[in-house]
Amino acid sequence: MKFSLTLILLCSIAFAHSQSVQSPSKKINVVFALDDSGRPYYTADYNKKPVITRSYLGIKLKDMPALSSGFSVTRTSATSVNENWKPVLGEVAVINNHYNQLFVSLVQQTTGRQVNIIFRVFDEGVAFRYEFPVQKELNYFVITDELTEFSLTANHKAFWIPADFDSQEYVYNETPISEIDNDRLNLNNGIALKSIGGRYGVQSPLMMKTSDGLYLNIFEAAVINYPVMHLSKDPSANKFTAMLVPNALGDKAYLQAPAATPWRTVMVSDDARIIAASKMVLNLNEPSKIDDTSWIKPMKYVGVWWEMHVGRSTWDYAGSQNAQNQLSGQPIRSRHGATTENTKRYIDFAKEHGFDGVLVEGWNTGWEDWFGNWKEEVFDFVTPYPDFDIKEVSEYARRKGIKMIMHHETSGSVANYERRIDRAFNNMVTYGYPAVKTGYVGKIIPRGEYHDGQAMVNHFNYVPQRAAEYKIMVNSHESSRPTGVHRTWPNYIAAEAARGNEFNAWSSGNPPSHETILPFTRLLGGPMDYTPGIFEIKMNAYDAAKIEQVHTTLTKQLALYVTLYSPLQMAADLPENYEKHPEAFRFIKDVGLDWDDTKVLEAEPGDYITVARKEKGTARWFLGAITDENARQADISLSFLTPGKKYKAVIYRDGKSAHWKDNPMSYEIKTISVTSKTKLKLNLAPGGGAAISFFPED
Template identity: 35%
Template sequence: MNLNDPCAIADPSWIKPGISAWDHWWSGEVKVDNETIRQYIDLAAEMGWPYQLIDWQWYGMFNKPEADITKVAPQLDMPGLLAYAKSKNVRCWVWIYYTDVNRADWDKACALYESWGIAGVKIDFMDSDDQEMVNWYHRIVMTAAKHHLMVDFHGAYKPDGFRRTYPNLVTREGVMGNEYNKWSLRVTPEHMVTLPFTRMLAGPMDFTPGGFLNRTPEKFVNGTPAQVQGTRALQLAQFVVYDSPFMVACDSPKNYKGQDGTEFLKKVKTMWDDTKILNGQVGEFITSARRSGNDWFIGSMTNSEARTLEIKLDFLNDGKYQMVAFEDAPDADINAEKVIRTARTITKGDIIQIKMAPGGGFAAYLVPVK
């Protein structure tokens, strides 16, 4: 990080972190229509998330000679959608295939997105880290910054610290994330508890957590709607353990509605004032505590082994805190969607016990008692 030049953006205050809803094919094949996008805008508004990501095909077929990233697909009312989002205090991102960026006048496209009020762009499928591509990344980010656009690279190489110079590069993929559950068996609990010690050391990663169709590895199957391995509490914990200032929640409105754990997704932040790693072993388990303002958040994850951990809350300030926790239910090893919400008062130095099912987790938020 520090090998890169200091921030080159004179006033970066427009760069705002936060969680985003995502109208991708996560829980069904791509549906690019006004009604579907409004549903995800409504989800973001209901959850208190600042963003909604409008994914592929919003400008029609991509990666084609005729693709035009400045023209909206005929079935979409983009001005109406953006006005609707604004009325809900939500801003939109748009997805773009990188070859379509190359065919366009990128500066003019960014100027257009800025005039629309777009918050950022997700650019995908570069799949290279040669010198030409690294230079391309820099040009894309610098031009986006000129037009007050944040950037999320997918199909990306691992971070190299360039976000120090251009912090509008808020996150990137470069990770085998939740998306792979659609076709792969490799997003295992072991994989998920290895990432904090490997890929995440390089910088923010867009893992897209938040899958609520939780399954034990024995019951997990690929397909649509997409499932995730591990428990509901494990997915909640990822919002604390994993680092991404722009955090994309992967599931659909119908899978979140009325479900246990959504309360935590309304509370959790994506930028932190302090971070403590309370315990951990590569590929086995990890517990992270992060502070935003006066509030603390705890996330703990385990691999395919059931695990009991004790953590000491000696990082808290003096005084009482209300801790609201989301823990694996006793039968979460059978029904991975089962999670228990508990609330209690705790103080600095208290020791709490975390019991996790195989592929399980623990997530909590701690608020000072006034």
């Protein structure tokens, strides 16, 4: 349902009257106005409490006067939208898109240039963007800075990571806004490439909590042909300003009218569950551009991957010493993981346990000398190593009914990948690979570009568009973080773009609170390939000298399949480790990937979250509950279950002595009968969790 009311206003230098727009529930009120110098600004209230105080808007242009002052309003209009749409893959079967919109058309009196500012106010937050209509006074232009401000009311608690233009793979800091300072951080954290954009820069999404119990989140949506927005903190105030990632020349964005910026978003609620469940970012993106989506399917997979991280095998075929041996005629003692026989072992395991696919990394030539060398042409994406027979592997997988997932590591040489992308995708079609995992480790080529700059954003959006022509699904790693674009290109089924499980294998790892923060930050923009399911928690199982470990209990690893949404989920551990725990492995085999409904039952960022999901097309529900380093009891009502039905609940829980560090692999499994009237008490160990499968008994 849509209706509109348009008010035509005479152009005047002094526009005295402010314009306001409320959320459908009337809880959020946004006011737009011009000050005496014609500078545009906005404010936002929640339940009549100020959330955003006077915050100025504007754009700086290269070799042109800034679009920041001297404006008058020429036209405004108000529109309401309330509509439903169905995602191809998602957390719910139907998404409601309900907002009130304020459209404001501005003209700069001294230049005659026009800018539109559009506000959309949802029940869970505010979104706004700049639009540049076709006009003689502004055709081709270069943005050098965005002057968008977010002025906050107090020194809120913030969950933040540094504004790194090349990586999001950081542990979250939990401090007051006043203590945001990248100079205080210990950056010896396993990240190979760091490009931090200033002492007080932080990344969005920025999650915050006020002293009076409001939850705030600053983010963006629909980042298209524009750089990623980080945030620069004013060290003397509780205020952030948009920080756009530059290109190799120091410019931010090259545009031609008509054009628009991404949506800037401010979510606000007195209930953390509302933030975690929000579909606002998705709603701000365009509908699917793929007509036939029948080939886009969820996938549960295993693969030749974790064994490299724990040191059992290598990505490269020979290795530096073996390469020298090969040249000198000495025997080669390869620990190469991506062999034909090893891959068949994973295919057999996938077949036996009902998995959809197998990922193989290190299958193609080029891994010996690529890392850190900023080399233009490393991989051709089609040539396998001598011990990987791609035809034999593909035919073997086809006979077993298993889909293969291709790996395209670009080594940051994006120019090389784009030159070869059609040959690479043709190769996948030839051998029946329906999905690709792309990687972007290292400094970007073209040299001087950042992962989060305009050129790379365009690349990350281009790959799924190109892949759709070949009916290929995409899972990107080391990419810019998603901003809901998977609504438009639903074959972009997952991304990494945050600190994933792999860091637990060879670095200081991810603290127990890490996964309780991700639903309020990274996951607001789209599904994450976190690669959960590690059962061999301590790395000294592979090398007695290792001190690294996964900072969770085993049952928390199960719960992550529910709390961290993705239609692409990996059982990341080695097959033999699952064979040691067949009862616990049952949950990974059972858990769904695509959902009709999702309920965030309880949540507190940095502390805990409990999520229940109903599998699409079935009556089965699954629940995941996780906590930080503190033990807690979760009191859960099962009112989400269908009334009048009985369910068999298989509960996977921490053992009585379980502890993420001291006893992480202690767990218990219990089966009981439940209904929608049942209330459960789940005892979560420090760094622990619980997972439950609900099967209708009839």
